[in-house]
Amino acid sequence: MKSKSKYRSFENPDVAAVFDACPKTIRAKLMTLRELIFETAASTDGVGKLEETLKWGSPSYLTTETGSGTTIRIDRISAQNRKFAMCVHCQTTLVGPFKKIHGDFFIYDANRGLILDDKDELPIPELRQFVTMALTYHLSKKKKNRASF
Numbered sequence: 001m002k003s004k005s006k007y008r009s010f011e012n013p014d015v016a017a018v019f020d021a022c023p024k025t026i027r028a029k030l031m032t033l034r035e036l037i038f039e040t041a042a043s044t045d046g047v048g049k050l051e052e053t054l055k056w057g058s059p060s061y062l063t064t065e066t067g068s069g070t071t072i073r074i075d076r077i078s079a080q081n082r083k084f085a086m087c088v089h090c091q092t093t094l095v096g097p098f099k100k101i102h103g104d105f106f107i108y109d110a111n112r113g114l115i116l117d118d119k120d121e122l123p124i125p126e127l128r129q130f131v132t133m134a135l136t137y138h139l140s141k142k143k144k145n146r147a148s149f
Contacts, residue, residue, distance in 0.1 A: 025118040033074045037061045040131045047135045069135035087113030
């Protein structure tokens with residue numbers, strides 16, 4: 001009997017190659033983040049189907065169907081260390097409010113994202129909140145603009 005993988009399959013072989021090139025421990029964490037992104041998109045109203053592609057050589061998740069959010073990128077930081085990141089576009093205002101909520105719980109990459117370590121457990125509820133904020137970033141901005149009239 002063939003066992004079913006707990007991870008969804010890749011549609012883009014270039015994205016799969018980036019994951020395959022990562023050390024096993026980081027690859028497992030990145031695969032968990034990838035699943036979290038897809039699961040959060042599927043369970044969040046207004047997000048729609050995600051596009052998985054490469055941007056700047058990193059696996060990236062775009063809300064191309066609805067335009068509801070900003071791109072989320074996940075990747076290891078460098079081949080020399082155990083760190084990896086979940087990043088958003090640097091011109092968004094996501095990291096600041098997230099940092100106000102979570103303070104020093106995370107290491108932040110300025111206004112770009114969260115730095116994680118492969119030796120630590122992934123804080124799934126907090127990461128889900130960050131993913132939701134990113135996937136609905138433009139929806140949130142539209143609501144603010146309508147409220148100001």
